[in-house]
Amino acid sequence: MLLYFAAIILSSLAGGLVSATLHPKLSKLEMAGLGFLLAFGAQAWVLQILHAAGVPPGGGVQLTFSVAAAAGAIVFFEWRSRRKTVYGRRAFAITRGVFRALPPPRVALLVTIVAVLAAGATCWPVLGWDAQGIWVGKAEGLIIANSLRGLEVGEHLHYPIGLPILMAGALDLGGEPAVKLIGPLFAGSLAAVVAGALARQGSAWIGTLVAVAVLVVPFALSYTFIAYADAPMAAAYVASSIYLVEYVRRGNRGALWISAALIGVTSLVRLEAPALFAVNLAVLILFARSERLRSAAIYLGAFVLAWVPWQIISRLVLGIEGGFANLALAPFSDFVTGEFDLNRVGVISEYFLNRVVFWEWWSLTFPLTAAGLILVLVWERRVGAALTALIAGNLLVLLHEYYSSVYYDVDIFGDKLGYFLESGFDRMTLHWAPLGIFGAGLAIQALLSGGTRQAEGLPLRST
Amino acid sequence: MAVALHPRRLIAGALVLLVVVHVGMSLGTSVRNRYGPAGSLGFPPRPLALSSELKRLGYMRDPFVFIRAIEAGTSEDSFIAVPKIYEGGFVEIVGRYYLYPRRLMTGDIGEAMESGASHIIARIGGELQGARPILTVSGEYVLYELPGR
Numbered sequence: 001m002l003l004y005f006a007a008i009i010l011s012s013l014a015g016g017l018v019s020a021t022l023h024p025k026l027s028k029l030e031m032a033g034l035g036f037l038l039a040f041g042a043q044a045w046v047l048q049i050l051h052a053a054g055v056p057p058g059g060g061v062q063l064t065f066s067v068a069a070a071a072g073a074i075v076f077f078e079w080r081s082r083r084k085t086v087y088g089r090r091a092f093a094i095t096r097g098v099f100r101a102l103p104p105p106r107v108a109l110l111v112t113i114v115a116v117l118a119a120g121a122t123c124w125p126v127l128g129w130d131a132q133g134i135w136v137g138k139a140e141g142l143i144i145a146n147s148l149r150g151l152e153v154g155e156h157l158h159y160p161i162g163l164p165i166l167m168a169g170a171l172d173l174g175g176e177p178a179v180k181l182i183g184p185l186f187a188g189s190l191a192a193v194v195a196g197a198l199a200r201q202g203s204a205w206i207g208t209l210v211a212v213a214v215l216v217v218p219f220a221l222s223y224t225f226i227a228y229a230d231a232p233m234a235a236a237y238v239a240s241s242i243y244l245v246e247y248v249r250r251g252n253r254g255a256l257w258i259s260a261a262l263i264g265v266t267s268l269v270r271l272e273a274p275a276l277f278a279v280n281l282a283v284l285i286l287f288a289r290s291e292r293l294r295s296a297a298i299y300l301g302a303f304v305l306a307w308v309p310w311q312i313i314s315r316l317v318l319g320i321e322g323g324f325a326n327l328a329l330a331p332f333s334d335f336v337t338g339e340f341d342l343n344r345v346g347v348i349s350e351y352f353l354n355r356v357v358f359w360e361w362w363s364l365t366f367p368l369t370a371a372g373l374i375l376v377l378v379w380e381r382r383v384g385a386a387l388t389a390l391i392a393g394n395l396l397v398l399l400h401e402y403y404s405s406v407y408y409d410v411d412i413f414g415d416k417l418g419y420f421l422e423s424g425f426d427r428m429t430l431h432w433a434p435l436g437i438f439g440a441g442l443a444i445q446a447l448l449s450g451g452t453r454q455a456e457g458l459p460l461r462s463t
Numbered sequence: 464m465a466v467a468l469h470p471r472r473l474i475a476g477a478l479v480l481l482v483v484v485h486v487g488m489s490l491g492t493s494v495r496n497r498y499g500p501a502g503s504l505g506f507p508p509r510p511l512a513l514s515s516e517l518k519r520l521g522y523m524r525d526p527f528v529f530i531r532a533i534e535a536g537t538s539e540d541s542f543i544a545v546p547k548i549y550e551g552g553f554v555e556i557v558g559r560y561y562l563y564p565r566r567l568m569t570g571d572i573g574e575a576m577e578s579g580a581s582h583i584i585a586r587i588g589g590e591l592q593g594a595r596p597i598l599t600v601s602g603e604y605v606l607y608e609l610p611g612r
Contacts, residue, residue, distance in 0.1 A: 216490055217489070364485035371481065441482075
C-alpha cells in the first residue's frame with residue numbers, strides 16, 4: 001500500500017507542476033487536485049500505448065511511470081528556473097512549499113472529509129455490476145493475464161481502459177483497499193479544484209463550503225465508494241467545465257489549456273466523453289470572448305490526441321468492434337425515416353423533471369442550482385449563460401442517450417426505457433449537478449466581493 | 464460597531480444559508496444508493512481479514528462468480544430462490560438483469576417450496592431434504608435442485 005501511495009503522490013506532484021506551468025495563477029489547492037487528475041490522464045494515455053506494445057500491466061510499470069514523471073517534471077522545472085522563467089521558479093518553489101507548509105484549517109477540513117470518505121470506501125462491498133463486470137473485472141483480468149488480452153474477462157470491451165489500468169496498478173501495489181481509494185481520490189481532487197477556483201474569486205472559506213456541498217450532491221459519495229467510473233468521469237468533466245467557465249469569463253489561455261487537458265482525460269474514462277466534449281466545445285465557441293476558432297482548435301486537438309490511441313488500439317490491436325456507434329445515430333435515423341418517437345421524449349422529460357425538481361432525495365440541489373444560475377446571469381450574463389448552457393447540454397446528452405437506449409440489443413424484462421432510467425439517472429446527475437452548485441458559489445463570491453472588497457477599492461483575495 | 468446590511472450581503476447570506484442547509488440535508492442521502500447504506504459490512508472492512516491473494520483478487524469478484532455459477536447450473540425456465548447474502552438489490556436488479564429470463568425470488572426453503580421454485584441456493588452445511596445438490600456457488604453456498612420440479 002505504501003508503494004501505491006508513493007506512486008499517487010509522485011505522479012500527482014508531476015501533474016501539479018505541469019498545471020502550474022499551464023496556469024500561473026492557480027492556488028496550491030487547485031494544483032493538488034489538478035495534479036491527480038492530470039497525472040491519471042497522462043498515466044492512462046501512456047500506459048495503454050505501452051501495454052499495447054507488449055509491456056505487461058501492473059504496479060511495477062505504474063510506479064516506474066510515476067517516478068519518471070516526477071523526476072522529469074522536477075528536472076524540467078529546475079532547468080526552467082535556471083533560465084529564470086517565471087513558471088519554472090514558481091513551480092519549484094511550490095514543490096518545496098507543499099512539503100514544508102502545514103495546511104490551513106479549511107484545507108485540513110477537506111483533507112479530513114476525504115480521509116473519512118476513504119475509510120467509508122473500504123467498508124463498502126463492491127456489488128454493482130458495472131464495478132464487477134466492467135471496471136474492476138477488467139483490472140483483475142489485466143493482472144491475471146499480464147497483458148491487454150485480460151480485458152476479455154470484463155464486459156463491454158470497447159469501453160476506454162484508463163480506469164482499469166489505474167485499478168490494475170492499485171490492485172497490484174495495494175490490493176483491494178487500494179482500488180476502493182480511487183473514488184475518494186477523484187472526489188477529493190474535484191473538491192480541491194472547486195475550493196481553489198472559488199477561493200481565487202474571494203473568500204476561501206466560501207470556496208471550501210461550496211466544495212463540501214459538491215461532495216454531498218446526492219449519491220456522489222456513494223458512487224465514489226463502489227468502484228464505478230461515474231465519479232472519476234464527473235470529477236474530470238466538472239473540473240474541465242470549471243476552467244472552461246473561467247476562460248469564458250476572463251479569457252486567460254491557461255484556463256483553456258487546463259480545461260482542454262481535462263476534457264481529454266474524460267475520453268480515457270467513459271464512452272460519453274465525445275458527447276460531453278461536443279457540449280463544452282459548443283459553449284466555448286458560443287461564449288468565448290475572443291480567439292474562438294483558435295481556442296476551439298486547441299480544445300479539439302487536445303481531445304482528439306487523448307481519444308484516438310484507444311480507438312486505434314481497441315480496433316487494430318485487440319480487434320474489438322465499435323459497440324454502440326449505431327445507437328448514437330438512432331434519434332437522427334428515426335427522424336429521417338419519420339419514426340421519431342415524440343412520446344418517448346415526453347416520458348424521459350417527465351422523468352427528468354420529477355427527479356430533478358421533486359425527488360425527495362434531492363435535498364436543496366434544485367433551488368440552490370436555480371438561485372445560483374439566476375444570480376450569475378444577473379451579475380455576469382455571459383458566465384451565467386455559459387453555465388446554463390453546460391447544464392442544458394448535459395441534459396440533452398442524457399435525453400439522447402435514453403432515447404437510444406431502447407435499441408440496445410439486450411434481453412431485459414419489462415420496460416427497457418424505465419429500467420435504464422432507474423439504473424442510470426442518479427449517476428448521470430454527477431456530471432452536471434456540481435456545476436449548478438459551483439454556479440451558486442460563483443454568485444456568492446460575486447455578491448460578497450462586489451458588496452465589500454471591490455466597493456472598498458480592495459483587490460480581490462488570491463490564495 | 465454597526466455593520467451595514469447591504470442587499471447584496473443579505474442575498475449572499477441567504478445563499479450561504481441555503482448551501483449549509485443543503486449540506487446538512489444531503490449528508491444522509493448522499494451515502495445511500497440502490498445497494499443500501501455505506502459500511503454495512505462493518506469496520507474494519509471484511510477484505511482485510513482475507514488472505515493476501517483473496518484480498519488482491521478474490522473478494523470483489525464474488526457476486527460476478529456467483530451469477531455466472533447460477534447461470535451455469537440452471538436453465539432459462541428455472542425459478543431460483545436466492546438468500547439475501549448481498550446487500551439489497553442483488554436479486555431485484557443485478558441478478559434479475561443478468562440471469563433473465565430465469566425468475567428469481569428471495570426466501571428460505573419453505574417459501575421457495577410454497578412459491579414453486581425449481582432451485583434454491585443455501586449455505587453449505589444445512590440439510591435440504593430431497594433436494595439434489597448441483598454445484599458449489601462462490602465457496603460458501605450450494606445450488607440445489609428442488610424435488611418434483
